[in-house]
Amino acid sequence: xxxxxxxxxxxxxxxxxxxxxxxxxxxxxxxxxxxxxxxxxxxxxxxxxxxxxxxxxxxxxxxxxxxxxxxxxxxxxxxxxxxxxxxxxxxxxxxxxxxxxxxxxxxxxxxxxxxxxxxxxxxxxxxxxxxxxxxxxxxxxxxx
Numbered sequence: 001x002x003x004x005x006x007x008x009x010x011x012x013x014x015x016x017x018x019x020x021x022x023x024x025x026x027x028x029x030x031x032x033x034x035x036x037x038x039x040x041x042x043x044x045x046x047x048x049x050x051x052x053x054x055x056x057x058x059x060x061x062x063x064x065x066x067x068x069x070x071x072x073x074x075x076x077x078x079x080x081x082x083x084x085x086x087x088x089x090x091x092x093x094x095x096x097x098x099x100x101x102x103x104x105x106x107x108x109x110x111x112x113x114x115x116x117x118x119x120x121x122x123x124x125x126x127x128x129x130x131x132x133x134x135x136x137x138x139x140x141x142x143x144x
Contacts, residue, residue: 085142088112
């Protein structure tokens with residue numbers, strides 16, 4: 001007949017609760033719980049993204065069918081300006097700087113549109129000193 005005092009039983013439970021195997025089991029449960037939470041968040045995020053993306057994709061496709069000549073270019077610009085082509089841009093659209101990061105005196109330029117090495121755009125392409133305060137000319141921008 002085993003008789004243990006209440007304090008001996010409590011001491012044994014405390015010892016078991018602090019044993020390495022108990023700590024391992026406890027940390028394993030915590031890791032599993034965190035993995036479940038992360039998976040749930042990813043599923044929710046993907047559902048929210050797909051709900052938002054579907055209407056915008058439908059809007060873009062219906063817009064493209066109503067105006068087939070409209071093509072989006074670099075930075076989502078509606079004029080189709082890109083870094084490949086052969087038609088330089090000497091007269092960019094008036095809202096050009098709404099889509100591209102322009103240097104402060106962009107509209108004073110007398111050349112074609114170029115991107116400087118610091119990712120800002122200048123209208124002094126083909127002119128000596130273009131982008132001189134912006135680490136030089138990187139590449140030209142073209143119209144379709």
